[in-house]
Amino acid sequence: MKLECGFDQFIPLKTLNDARSGYLVDDTCVLGVEVSITWETSTGQGENLLMIKDAISQKHVWKVDNFSKLDKEFYDSKVFIAGNQKWKIRLYPDGWGSGLGSFVSLFLVSANEDPRTKVFAGYALRVKDQLQGNNDVGNAKYWFNTSGQERGWARFTSHADFRNPNKGYLVKDTCVLEAEVTVHGVVNDL
Structure with missing residues (x-):
């Protein structure tokens, strides 16, 4: 409970x-507070919301080697911490959903184990340009509410752009992916 x-x-x-303004009269002001108490009619239904005022962005970089040899549907980065929450980057080398076969799909995945925790996060996913720094980036905000939930883009970068040597996304069969995550709020069931 918040005290x-x-x-x-x-x-x-x-x-x-x-x-x-009338707030300060003779170097004196009067302060007051009004408190209302309501009683919960059904037990176990409460939530505790924590909004983070000065949220800090945290970045995680994932270097993917031997891209041409990737043969699974998707790959996950190692788990990283941002805003005291666990995350992963998920890469679909040959695309997923509407991007299947012609796009690289990229997602942010919640890796929190507690299914009662909901996290509101702003995030940016990037395919880094290793030559000129002109990264391909997607930005969004979302309430993540279950472990394994992924949010991102099925059509993040086309295979043509991704493999174009002038774009710098794939250099010597290596790509560099980045997630920048800012947790703005956390809800826990009581």
């Missing part, structure tokens, strides 16, 4: 000190 709640910037100091 305290409030605002870190309730009223501008300039407004508070302005005598015309």
